[in-house]
Amino acid sequence: MCIILCTQLSFGQNDGNSTTDVKKIFxxxxxYRHQNNVDQAMETLNKAANIAESNEDTKLLLDTYHQYSRLFLEEGDRDTAMDYWNIASLLLKDTSYSYGQAFHLYLEAAIRYDEGNNFQALKQLEESRKLSNNRNLTNNILLLEASIYTNIEKYDDAIKNLHALIVNSDDKERAFLATRANLQLADISVKLDDLEEGVIHSKAALELAQKHGFAKEIREAFEALAKIYEANENFEQSLFYARGLAQIKDSIFNLQKARLESDTAEKIRYDHLMNEMNKLQAKNEELSESKNRSEITAILTSAFLTIISLLAVSLFRNNQIKLKTNDLLYTKNKELELARDAAVSAMEAKTNFLSTVTHELRTPLYAVTGLTHLLLEENPADHQKEHLKSLKFSGEYLLNFINDILQINKIDADKLEPLNIEFKLHKVLDDVVESLQQNAHEKKTELILDYDPTIPKKLLGDPIKLSQIFMNLVGNALKFTKNGKVEVIAKMLKKEEDSAKLYFEVRDNGIGISEDQQKNIFESFEQGSIQINREYGGTGLGLTIVKSLLGLFGSTIHLESELGQGSSFYFEMDIDYEAKEGEDISFELNPEEFQFKGLHVLVVEDNKINQVITKKMLTKKEITCDIANNGNEAIDLAKNNRYDAILMDIHMPGISGEEATRQIRKFDPNIPIIALTAISLDDSLDSFYEAGCNDVVTKPFKPEVFYQKIGENIFRRKMEGSV
Structure with a gap:
């Protein structure tokens, strides 16, 4: 575990020279800390503490106590670390210091991690991150987070953090953070049975540690390399590093250092205790001088001391009672902490279970929907066509249900965060209305978009989640409306310099909702009544998702309805917009413009059934393809062949699709890469794009969406190139 000093310190009332001196000291x-010279590090901190005391600088003293706590925690003295942390807690109560509060939470996360409470530690780190954007603190949060993710076997998240630290731009600890990151990556590589990668990262850590004199890291790198080479049956190299490790451990320097560090720690604790005693002695002498000034004062002092003595006896008795009460409270607090940890673990287990189940269901469902589509394309007999259409409907219904559960699960686990990208609201709403027109025709219902033209063309927000909100609201309205009308309304309420307040409404004249049913309509699995559920179908999750998604934007859904008269769902939303709108260059393409014939793509997929289905769907459009069974094969094929696009599965054994994409981008930054994934709880669309994917299609996908994404990413790129 690594808790590093953060450099953005406040020096309170120090003058210019003192500030410079303190900066040099830190x-x-x-x-010293990087070189593992703990004794000299403690003596240096003691200088900072003395300056803080003499200048009565509370913030500097707080920073110093934080570093003492961190240092003792790293040396395994948790009790002393907690003592300094508790003193810092008292100082923080009377001090307004956001950075100090952020570092305090970071230290608490390190303590929780040391106890084994991983999820509590993650929560404290998230709170710390909100209070300060200091680069050094942020980097150290990433490092501690990676250790926690490794502990709970979220290796992809840990690797993502550590790769960021290897190329960090920290002006104080760039080399040290990169060294620690390489050591952790080596450990993860061994856990994932990738010994070659483990050697690469261990040697990178050793090179940096030797160059900068990081003593502890040199020892860890030697130890890691000895173990990896032994596991790889390269005993010659293993013996070489084992001997080097033995020399380091047996050196006279380390024996003297251990004794000196112990003496230094005791001396500093003794000095701090003597400092407090000296303060008390000074106050006592001050009182004694005032006593000698007059006999009356002496008499009053004696009387006062007598009263104090009586109070002390009473206080002693009360203190005994208080100690017993504190013991009881401590026991109860421990019980509550255990219960809280158990509840957090249970919630995490439930979340992971639902995520795994929904993800695993998508793979066989992809086979069901894909094969059904292919059979329908092969001109089946009329009696077969009816059964296949029923099968297709059932597959799509099941897919929607799985998507809803995954969405609710992500919301419960706080995995959803709104994007802030440029988009066109009119296009978002128009796409929603257009995609649901077929449903409207089947219900003989008119579906209308009433859009205010004064709304700015380019808004800044999350078009994906807005689309989900309206898909659920409009889909819900169509479900309960026959031979009627559904209106989607978007109006401008107020426009300011760079933000606009918009009003949205989805109105229908369907069956309506009774007043009693309206109270619970936004709860999960609520549809008003069992009869409604049986007659109209659905999961009862759509409105719950709408309510939760709007909560991310700080908005609230409202409902007005009357039985037999219809319903109106409406809300307001503040959205930023681009005040200066540049000239649009349209790259919109119609499916008719896609010339699929002659295209050659690479399909990266480990599931054999999915390989067959995807290949047949491509063959329908006269697209040829090569198949890669895993990420390593994909990298080799992409390096040695020319493809028009790569269809990349994300979840594969060995290296993931994200990592394979990163590797391909190193030698081919331009080829379109489309992620095909049965997206799970821990997946993030942002991480796919950051890895280098151009687009994402979630499995099981609709064929028309599949072809549209391939066409857009291949032919739009060509159009943009020509422009």
Whole structure:
């Protein structure tokens, strides 16, 4: 575990020279700490503490106590670390210091991690991140987060953090953070049975540690390499590093260092205790001087001391009672902490279970929907066509249900965050209305979009989640409306310099909702009544999702309805917009413009059934393809062949689709890569795009969406190139 000194310190009332001196002291402390010279690091911190005391600088004293706590925690003295952390807690109560509060939470996360409470530690880190954007603190949060993710076997998240730290731009700890990141990556590589990668990261860590004199990291790198080579049956190299490790451990320097560090720690604790005693002695002498000034004062002092003595006896008795009460409270608090940890673990287990189930259901469902589509394309007999259409409907219904459960699960686990990208609201709403027109025709219902033209063309927000909100609201309205009308309304309420308040409404004249049913209509699995559920179908999750998604935007859904008269769902939303709108260059393409014939693509998929289905769907459009069974094969094929696009599965054994994409981008930054994934709870669309994917299609997908994405990404790129 690594808790690093953060450099953005406040020096309170120090003058210019003192501030410079303190900065030099903390820079020196950081150097000693990196080199594992703990005794000199403690002595250096003691200088900072003395300056803080003499200048009565509470913030500097708080920073110093934080570093003592961190240092003792790293040396395995948790009790002393907690003592300094508790003193810092008292100082923070009377001090307004956001960075100090952020570092305090970071230290608490490190303590929780040391106890084994991983999820509590993650929560404290998230709170710390909100209070300060200091680069050094952020980097150290990433490092501690990676350790926690490794503990709970979220290796992809840990690797993502550590790769960011390897190329960090920290002006104080760039090399040290990169060294620690390489050591952790080596450990993860061994856990994933990728010994070759483990050697690469261990050697990178050793090179950096030797260059900068990081003593502890040199020892860890030697130890890691000895173990990896032994596991790889390269005993010659293993013996070489084992001997180097033995020399480091047996050196006279380390024996003297251990004794000196112990003496230094005791001396500093003794000095702090003597400092407090000296303060008390000074106050006592001050009182004694005032006593000698007059006999009356002496008499009053004696009387006062007598009263104090009586109070002390009473206080002693009360203190005994208080100690017993504290013991009881401590026991109860421990019980509550255990219960809280159990509840957090249970919630995490439930979340992971639902995520795994919904993800695993998508793979066989892809086979069901894909094969059904292919059979319908092969001109089946009329009696077969009816059964296949029923099968297709059932598959799509099941897919919608799985999507709803996954969405609710992500909301419960706080995995959803709104994007802030440029988009066209009119296009979002128009696409929703157009995609649901077929449903409207089947219900003989008119579906209308009433859009205010004064709304700015380019807004900044999350078009995907807005689309989900309206798909659910309009789909719900169509479900309960026959031979009627559904209106989607978007109006401008107020427009300011760079933000607009918009009003949205989805109105229908369907069966309506009774007043009693309206109270619970936004709860999960609520549809008003069992009869409604049986007659109209659905999961009862759509409105719950709408309510939760609007909560991400700080908005609230409202409902007005009357039985037999219809319903109106409406809400307001503040959305930023681009004040200066540049000239649009349209790259919109119609499916008719796609010339699929002659295209050659690479399909990366480990599931054999999915390989067959995807290949047949491509063959329908006269597209040829090569198949890669895993990420390593994909990298080799992409390096040695020319493809028009790559269809990349994300979840595969060995290296993931994200990592394979990163590797391909190193030698081919331009080829369109489309992620095909049965997206799970821990997946993030942002991470796919950051890895280098151009687009994402979730499995099981509709064929028309599949072809549209392939066409857009291949032919739009060509159009943009020509422009």
């Amino acid at each position: 820079d020196q402390f950081m150097e």
